[in-house]
Amino acid sequence: MTADAPRQGLSEWLQSEQPASRRQARLGQAWRTWLAFTKNRLGMVGLGIVLLLVFVAIFADVIAPYDPVIGGDLRTLRLLPPSMDHLMGTDDLARDIFSRVIHGARLTLMVVALVAVIATPIGLLVGTTSGYFGGWLDIVLMRITDIFLAFPRLILALAFVAALGPGIENAIIAIAITSWPPYARLARAETLTIRNAEHIDAIRLQGASPARIIWGHVTPLCLSSVIIRVTLDMAGIILTAAGLGFLGLGAQPPQPEWGAMIAGGRRFLIDYWWVATMPGAAIFLVSLGFNLLGDGLRDVLDPKAAK
Amino acid sequence: MALIEIEDLEVTFGSGGRVVQALRNVSLSVCEEESFGIVGESGSGKSTVLRALCGLAPVTGGRMRIAGKAVPSPRDPEFYRRVQMVFQDPYASLHPRHTIDRVLSEPLAIHGFDRREQRVEQALDEVGLGAGFRFRYPHQLSGGQRQRVAIARALILEPSVILLDEPTSALDASIQAEVLNLLDRLRAERGLTYVLVSHDLAVVSHMCDRLVVMQSGEVVEHLTREALKDHVTKNDYTSNLLTASEGFTRDPAPQR
Amino acid sequence: MKPLLSVENLRIAFPSRQGPVEVVRGVSFNLGRERLGIVGESGSGKSQTGRALLGLTPVSGTATADRLEFDGVDLRNATAKQWRSLRGARMSMVMQDPKFSLNPVMTIGKQLMEAVKLHGGKSEARDKSLAMLEAVQIRDPDRVMAAYPHELSGGMGQRAMIAMMLVTEPDLLIADEPTSALDVTVQIEVLRILDNLVTQRGMSLIFISHDLKLVSTFCDRVLVMYAGRVVEELDASRMSEASHPYTRGLLNCLPTITGDSRPLPVLARDDAWLE
Known part of the structure; x- marks a missing residue:
């Protein structure tokens, strides 16, 4: 009962119709969004999966029972089926697949985070600038975007990796460079509808500079749809990273990258199914998690979908 | 002396094949502390007249002067401190993700005003909202309250001209009366000049001393409030408007 | 009564x-x-x-x-069946904005005639529609019949809307x-x-x-x-x-x-x- 009272107070403080400070207003807004999000069961499942990925990545050293890179005795521990000792079996170098999948979460999370951090701002900046100013700047920026869009993502990434040399870092750069154009398109489309809104006219009449309008007024309104799109694209990004790994152009052995692990297990697929299947299941689960999360976010953040 | 002078203003939208001339030869002048x-x-x-004055519509001809000086293009900060605008739709004219506090403090930040905290609270008080509204979001306000915020935003730079x-x-209707009263009071207190645009003759005649009637991009008649009251109008269109604004009449009116 | x-x-x-x-x-x-x-x-x-x-x-x-x-x-x-026989035929509704109530990808004529046909009277659908457009004082009913909603002004669109609602001669x-x-x-x-x-x-x-x-x-x-x-x-x-x-x-x-x-x-x- 005593534990409940302050919680009740907090919830009321957050949902107050008359916030008394900037902080309370912002937290209250975030709280309302969160409350709406929690109503979406599948979205919560997606969030759970993504949080699990983060948790596993952070505590990989603690969770993983074996070393992910150095295998056991090659005479007795190669290609063992799943058992209590090795939850997902072992691979051809006698390494514990479970430990490798756990450590692979780190690489996956790194790919996802870096691509999001690199591609989203580029896309937002190009899209909002292009949409807000229009004219020749719009034409130039959008044609560049079109050129990037015209290449199949994996092929363009392949070309980049071929030029820069294989490796997980170069794979990330390649994926980031090929994934911003859709965000730029999306941000531009949103900007085109926002820039004629009365509240943008209003701030223009207050004498605000274009940079202030784009950054402070247009971008926040584009952000939610871009975040949704990025989240939904995460599955594709993970798959592209895995694809590059599978082709031997992403993470290099012995790094426990899921795509590269599938490639390694491909040779034994018929006789030792678990070697390729386990990392495949991990890719599937995480991709599904991001998709569900993205759908959930769309329901909350996108006012058009809500009605 | 006239504060705002507009002569032969022309505005043309579009280019190439589809050109729409939105304004043709619009001339008017507004005196200081007048409501027009x-x-x-x-x-x-x-x-479009208001938007052209603010630089939101493409002017293709004519002259606009404020206090005897040509309106600079692009508009300079001084212009924005002198002239502010209140928009029609209170649901569209406030940024949906910004608190009222941010809406009101941003212009102060742009123009480098001091005592921002007090100014924001004072502005809210003046439009009858009070400091309790400061950290709310627009979606937590009613239409009338939003329009009060929009008026507070227009006033916060202490302009002398407000375009409505x-x-x-x-x-x-009941909220309209409150907002009109508020606008009336603020004008009296601060000696503001209003240019009010409306489709409603009653609102304009209530608020304004002089007015013009516009039809398809042109000024068709200049009137005073007294002339409007006595239905002294030379123009057919104006008298049509006058009859229509009095509601529906069952006996068939003369067909045009 | x-x-x-x-x-x-x-x-x-x-x-x-x-x-x-x-x-x-x-x-x-x-x-x-x-x-x-x-x-x-x-x-x-x-x-x-x-x-x-x-x-x-x-x-x-x-x-x-x-x-x-x-x-x-x-x-x-x-x-649902009773409602279908009532709505349109015996009681209908005119909404505020014709832009949202008319189908944007169908001509006015087609929408009007469909309303007539739905409630019987296939053969004279066109004549009835034209007569209705005249009744709402649209001066050029043939042109309006062939027009799409976005091609009409607000007043015209609302008249077309009223014509559509009244063509079935509802009671309410x-x-x-x-x-x-x-x-x-x-x-x-x-x-x-x-x-x-x-x-x-x-x-x-x-x-x-x-x-x-x-x-x-x-x-x-x-x-x-x-x-x-x-x-x-x-x-x-x-x-x-x-x-x-x-x-x-x-x-x-x-x-x-x-x-x-x-x-x-x-x-x-x-x-x-x-x-």
Whole structure:
């Protein structure tokens, strides 16, 4: 009962119709969004999966029972089926697949985070600038975007990796460079509808500079749809990273990258199914998690979908 | 002396094949501390006059002067401190993700005003909202409250001219009365000059001393409030508007 | 005489975080062959009342009534089939904005003729549609028949909309703010057309609007709604004798061309009106 009272107070403080400070207003807004999000069961499942990925990545050293890179005795521990000792079996170098999948979460999370951090701002900046100013700047920026869009993502990434040399870092750069154009398109489309809104006219009449309008007024309104799109694209990004790994152009052995692990297990697929299947299941689960999360976010953040 | 002078203003939208001339030869002058009305129906270009003055519409001809000086293009900060605008739709004119506090403090930050905290609270008090509204989001306010915020935003830079673009047409009748009273009081207190655009003759005649009637991009008649009251009008269109604004009449009116 | 429509204790509720909220709280009225105006400000429940009469309450809401009868048919438990035979043929609705009520990818003519065909009369569909467009004083009906909704002006679109709703010759027309999106001069023209049709065809009309002045000059009888209730019911001709403070407040707070009261009298809301 005593534990409940302050919680009740907090919830009321957050949902107050008359916030008394900037902080309370912002937290209250975030709280309302969160409350709406929690109503979406599948979205919560997606969030759970993504949080699990983060948790596993952070505590990989603690969770993983074996070393992910150095295998056991090659005479007795190669290609063992799943058992209590090795939850997902072992691979051809006698390494514990479970430990490798756990450590692979780190690489996956790194790919996802870096691509999001690199591609989203580029896309937002190009899209909002292009949409807000229009004219020749719009034409130039959008044609560049079109050129990037015209290449199949994996092929363009392949070309980049071929030029820069294989490796997980170069794979990330390649994926980031090929994934911003859709965000730029999306941000531009949103900007085109926002820039004629009365509240943008209003701030223009207050004498605000274009940079202030784009950054402070247009971008926040584009952000939610871009975040949704990025989240939904995460599955594709993970798959592209895995694809590059599978082709031997992403993470290099012995790094426990899921795509590269599938490639390694491909040779034994018929006789030792678990070697390729386990990392495949991990890719599937995480991709599904991001998709569900993205759908959930769309329901909350996108006012058009809500009605 | 006239504060705002507009001569032979022309505004043309579009380029190449599809050109729409929104304003043709619009001339008017507004005196200091006067409330001036522009009446017209949709497509008459009444709002375009205000937007052209603010630099939101492409001016293709004519002259605009404020206090004897040509309006600079692009508009300089001094212009924005002198002239502010209140928009028609209180649901569209406030940024949906910004608190009222941010809406009101941003212009102060842009123009480098001091004592921002006090100014924001004072502005809210003046439009009858009070400091309790400061950290709310627009979606937590009613239409009338939003329009009060929009008025506070226009006033916060202490301008001398306020352009009012249909400030009450999106509001209920009872809220309209409150907002009109507020505008009236603020003008009296601060010696403001208003240019009020509306489709509603009654609102304009209530608020304004002089007015023009516009139709398809042109000024068709200059009137005073007294002339409007006594139905002294030379123009057919104006008298049509006058009859229509008195409600429905069952006996068949003369067909045009 | 038996009324065409009788409504008793109509209630409409929508769910919210704090439990169900009633937007219409016990509205009752009878409608004969007349023009009935329902006036109220936004949120008064006037539009929801109109929609409920046609069974068009949004799915999230629930409408209940002690009695909801249209020409002997109990509308409360009407089946989908019964509704289909009523809507359009016997009662129809004109909405505020024709842009949202007309199908943008179909010509006006096609939409009109479809309305006629749906309710029998395939052969004379075209003639009937043309005649209807003429009746709403569209000068060039052939051109309008071939036009798409976006090619028409607001006034034209609303006339086409009215034509579409009236082509089946319903007994009851519900007009929800039919002229609010139009300019004042066009508004009067459209109302005149509506008025003539109602008079000639002996239709009943429910006219929903926020504009007390317009309603009191156009209708025979007026219901004034406030916060989901009818606070006053009176003959339109005796509007000046309104007794409820809300009605009086609404009448007084409008600026007039001739009057010069400043500041304008402001409507002081009283919580007692909610009871």
